[in-house]
Amino acid sequence: MFNFDFYNPTKIFFGKNRLDVIDKQVPANAIVLITYGGGSAKRNGLIDKVKANLGKRKVYEFGGIEPNPHYETLIKAAEIVNKKNITFMLAVGGGSVIDGTKFISLASHCKGDSRDLLKYGFRLITSEMAGEVVPFGVVLTLPATGSEMNNGAVISDGHGKFPVMSDLAFPEFSILDPTLTFTLPKIQVANGVVDAFVHTGEQYITYPADAKVQDRMAEGILQTLIEIGPISVAEPENYDARANHVWSATMALNGIIAVGVPQDWATHMIGHELTALLGIDHGQTLAIVYPALLEVRREQKRAKLLQYAERVWNITKGTEDEKIDMAIRKTREFFESLGVKTHLSQYGVTADKIPVVIEQLRDHGMTALSETHDITLDVSRKILEKAM
Amino acid sequence: MFNFDFYNPTKIFFGKNRLDVIDKQVPANAIVLITYGGGSAKRNGLIDKVKANLGKRKVYEFGGIEPNPHYETLIKAAEIVNKKNITFMLAVGGGSVIDGTKFISLASHCKGDSRDLLKYGFRLITSEMAGEVVPFGVVLTLPATGSEMNNGAVISDGHGKFPVMSDLAFPEFSILDPTLTFTLPKIQVANGVVDAFVHTGEQYITYPADAKVQDRMAEGILQTLIEIGPISVAEPENYDARANHVWSATMALNGIIAVGVPQDWATHMIGHELTALLGIDHGQTLAIVYPALLEVRREQKRAKLLQYAERVWNITKGTEDEKIDMAIRKTREFFESLGVKTHLSQYGVTADKIPVVIEQLRDHGMTALSETHDITLDVSRKILEKAM
Numbered sequence: 123m124f125n126f127d128f129y130n131p132t133k134i135f136f137g138k139n140r141l142d143v144i145d146k147q148v149p150a151n152a153i154v155l156i157t158y159g160g161g162s163a164k165r166n167g168l169i170d171k172v173k174a175n176l177g178k179r180k181v182y183e184f185g186g187i188e189p190n191p192h193y194e195t196l197i198k199a200a201e202i203v204n205k206k207n208i209t210f211m212l213a214v215g216g217g218s219v220i221d222g223t224k225f226i227s228l229a230s231h232c233k234g235d236s237r238d239l240l241k242y243g244f245r246l247i248t249s250e251m252a253g254e255v256v257p258f259g260v261v262l263t264l265p266a267t268g269s270e271m272n273n274g275a276v277i278s279d280g281h282g283k284f285p286v287m288s289d290l291a292f293p294e295f296s297i298l299d300p301t302l303t304f305t306l307p308k309i310q311v312a313n314g315v316v317d318a319f320v321h322t323g324e325q326y327i328t329y330p331a332d333a334k335v336q337d338r339m340a341e342g343i344l345q346t347l348i349e350i351g352p353i354s355v356a357e358p359e360n361y362d363a364r365a366n367h368v369w370s371a372t373m374a375l376n377g378i379i380a381v382g383v384p385q386d387w388a389t390h391m392i393g394h395e396l397t398a399l400l401g402i403d404h405g406q407t408l409a410i411v412y413p414a415l416l417e418v419r420r421e422q423k424r425a426k427l428l429q430y431a432e433r434v435w436n437i438t439k440g441t442e443d444e445k446i447d448m449a450i451r452k453t454r455e456f457f458e459s460l461g462v463k464t465h466l467s468q469y470g471v472t473a474d475k476i477p478v479v480i481e482q483l484r485d486h487g488m489t490a491l492s493e494t495h496d497i498t499l500d501v502s503r504k505i506l507e508k509a510m
Numbered sequence: 511m512f513n514f515d516f517y518n519p520t521k522i523f524f525g526k527n528r529l530d531v532i533d534k535q536v537p538a539n540a541i542v543l544i545t546y547g548g549g550s551a552k553r554n555g556l557i558d559k560v561k562a563n564l565g566k567r568k569v570y571e572f573g574g575i576e577p578n579p580h581y582e583t584l585i586k587a588a589e590i591v592n593k594k595n596i597t598f599m600l601a602v603g604g605g606s607v608i609d610g611t612k613f614i615s616l617a618s619h620c621k622g623d624s625r626d627l628l629k630y631g632f633r634l635i636t637s638e639m640a641g642e643v644v645p646f647g648v649v650l651t652l653p654a655t656g657s658e659m660n661n662g663a664v665i666s667d668g669h670g671k672f673p674v675m676s677d678l679a680f681p682e683f684s685i686l687d688p689t690l691t692f693t694l695p696k697i698q699v700a701n702g703v704v705d706a707f708v709h710t711g712e713q714y715i716t717y718p719a720d721a722k723v724q725d726r727m728a729e730g731i732l733q734t735l736i737e738i739g740p741i742s743v744a745e746p747e748n749y750d751a752r753a754n755h756v757w758s759a760t761m762a763l764n765g766i767i768a769v770g771v772p773q774d775w776a777t778h779m780i781g782h783e784l785t786a787l788l789g790i791d792h793g794q795t796l797a798i799v800y801p802a803l804l805e806v807r808r809e810q811k812r813a814k815l816l817q818y819a820e821r822v823w824n825i826t827k828g829t830e831d832e833k834i835d836m837a838i839r840k841t842r843e844f845f846e847s848l849g850v851k852t853h854l855s856q857y858g859v860t861a862d863k864i865p866v867v868i869e870q871l872r873d874h875g876m877t878a879l880s881e882t883h884d885i886t887l888d889v890s891r892k893i894l895e896k897a898m
Contacts, residue, residue, distance in 0.1 A: 123524075123525075123750065123753045123754065123757070124525065125524060125525025125526060125528065126522075126524050126525060127521070127522065127523055127524070128521070128522040128524070129519075129521045129522070130518070130519075131517075131518075131519035133515070133516070133517045134514075134515065134516040134517070134769075135515055136511075136513060136514050136515070136516070136769065136770065137511075137512070137513025137514060137770075138513060140513065332750045332753075332754070333754070333757075334730075334733075334734040334737065334738065334754045334758075335730055335731055335734050335754065335757055335758050335761055336757075337730075338726075338727070338729070338730025338731070338733060338734060339726070339727045339730050341726070341730070342722075342723055342725075342726025342727050342729070342730055343723055343726070345722075345726060346722040346723050346726060349722065350722065362511065362720045365511045365720075365770075366511065366720070366721070366722045366723065369511070369721075369723055369724075369769075369770070370722075370723050373723055378766060381522075381524065381757075382524065382525075382753075382757070
């Protein structure tokens with residue numbers, strides 16, 4: 123097991139009818155900015171319920187945070203924060219709204235050019251760069267990204283997607299009420315299952331580090347997603363399935379399974395370019411890239427792929443390579459069973475787009491990806507070819 | 511899955527050579543009280559190393575916190591806190607030292623009679639009762655209780671052991687360096703494995719609540735302890751085994767596997783009386799009580815016992831009762847394989863002591879234990895008879 127640091131101070135309020143905690147968790151004298159996305163939370167009355175729980179506090183709203191939230195959009199919210207002296211934010215939405223709100227929090231009182239906050243990659247942004255951040259809470263409406271209980275965000279600028287990490291960016295609290303996700307379109311639910319599954323894989327199918335509890339926990343999340351993912355998609359109001367889906371997605375990326383192990387975020391990095399260039403949903407890009415990456419990287423990941431085959435998929439017969447083939451095939455079939463396609467060609471993307479993606483990876487410095495920093499642009503090209 | 515709240519702000523610094531974080535984590539102007547136990551940390555030089563990392567800060571020491579730390583002892587430390595204006599504490603030790611330090615933290619500026627803090631049971635003590643608490647960090651030397659990353663303590667007073675819980679009692683940080691545990695006596699290592707195992711069981715072998723990730727994670731901790739427990743005991747300087755032991759013990763009681771599920775702390779409550787009355791080590795009492803409790807409670811716990819048999823012990827053949835018998839037998843054999851006895855008679859305790867234990871349970875209000883509050887004194891008597 124590697125040496126590690128772990129810290130996660132976000133308070134979680136999980137279950138039915140939890141909006142009443144807002145009144146206790148948001149300071150009584152706060153001036154609040156509610157942030158949200160395309161407007162479904164507004165139309166279905168959730169924003170009004172949140173406002174009702176804020177009582178007499180002064181409340182402003184900022185809607186229209188798009189999927190893959192954009193720097194230009196968020197900077198407008200930061201201006202409102204400054205103009206209205208906002209002291210607390212409430213993000214009502216999924217990963218994009220939460221990620222966007224994290225960035226607004228960091229950017230509002232940023233001392234230099236807030237665009238520079240996109241340049242730190244996986245290094246933690248400190249208060250020396252961000253100044254005083256605006257604390258915020260979350261009302262989650264989409265189980266997928268884990269952003270509700272971690273310190274990271276992904277922000278779009280131009281044709282790039284940039285990770286932004288800071289221990290100042292943990293939500294103060296997150297309300298995870300599975301019933302608030304019942305009205306989601308099926309494809310978003312399915313994408314969410316894929317997102318959580320791939321997050322878990324990226325922290326687990328690497329090289330062995332003898333981190334036994336972390337491995338078992340990652341396997342437990344994968345097994346749970348395999349068990350309840352299809353039900354969560356097919357039966358939107360099945361509370362038990364959705365509750366397990368929500369908590370799996372949060373646990374997949376709150377840092378607990380990441381401690382002391384190598385991590386391979388290449389699938390996300392390649393997937394980000396596919397979203398930015400081709401407009402394919404984030405979860406869909408992962409379903410395309412991940413099985414292809416596992417195939418291309420089978421030698422580097424052999425030991426963990428065998429463990430994955432046996433412990434997660436119960437594959438005990440055949441040669442090593444047959445087991446690995448079967449595990450990758452089952453992964454692909456699992457994504458397809460949720461209604462998420464796993465080939466670029468299924469989105470009408472032709473092979474001539476691959477060089478364009480490779481150029482973008484080069485432009486963004488993504489030339490040494492993976493847990494061993496040896497996914498060069500050549501390897502990324504092979505992965506994309508395999509993903510066609 | 512039940513509704514739940516989760517919160518755990520303790521920072522973890524895990525691995526070899528982590529004492530250098532002390533200088534960054536303890537405020538530069540702190541007046542520090544180092545708390546420790548019987549003196550092994552003093553004799554082996556660990557206290558000196560901790561002090562070296564505190565640099566020029568003013569440092570006091572309070573040694574002699576005994577196993578099952580006693581109110582009378584701790585109150586002396588609280589007097590020092592007040593007399594010397596201590597602003598930060600560093601607990602160097604295992605569960606007893608950490609639990610004791612939590613109590614010192616809560617009691618030092620307590621507004622009323624600090625003994626009243628023992629009366630809250632599992633209710634959270636707030637700042638209205640405790641006043642301003644003294645923040646503290648931990649340097650862990652014994653992997654067992656999980657106290658290094660939770661909000662609970664168990665404090666002895668007279669012949670009673672009392673739970674003390676408070677969100678003010680989370681350590682600010684905990685340093686978990688497995689090498690600091692290499693010099694422990696084997697029996698303490700073995701007791702630590704049992705403690706972590708039973709903590710996990712008490713949050714898992716209850717009744718089904720469809721909390722799939724929590725179940726899988728609990729099973730993962732149990733499987734890990736089964737795998738590395740005997741190695742951790744037999745090979746004190748096997749870093750990998752000990753590292754997995756340390757992290758399993760922390761994860762077993764940091765709240766992560768407890769969310770949304772019923773919990774049955776009857777084994778701990780009955781075990782506490784055995785420690786208080788008969789002087790049997792805490793971990794040893796759990797190894798005595800737990801298999802007996804599982805046998806007596808097999809009907810109430812049938813579904814989860816079957817799940818435990820299949821998923822943790824790989825028992826797939828036989829009738830339901832044969833599977834359960836086998837799982838309980840394997841649990842008992844596992845404890846014995848660590849060198850921890852599982853029968854009261856092996857400690858020279860005779861059956862005439864049982865009524866005395868029952869009287870103590872009655873005196874302490876432990877008359878409706880378990881996840882369903884139906885372990886009456888009669889049931890506790892049956893458990894103790896089975897544990898003879």
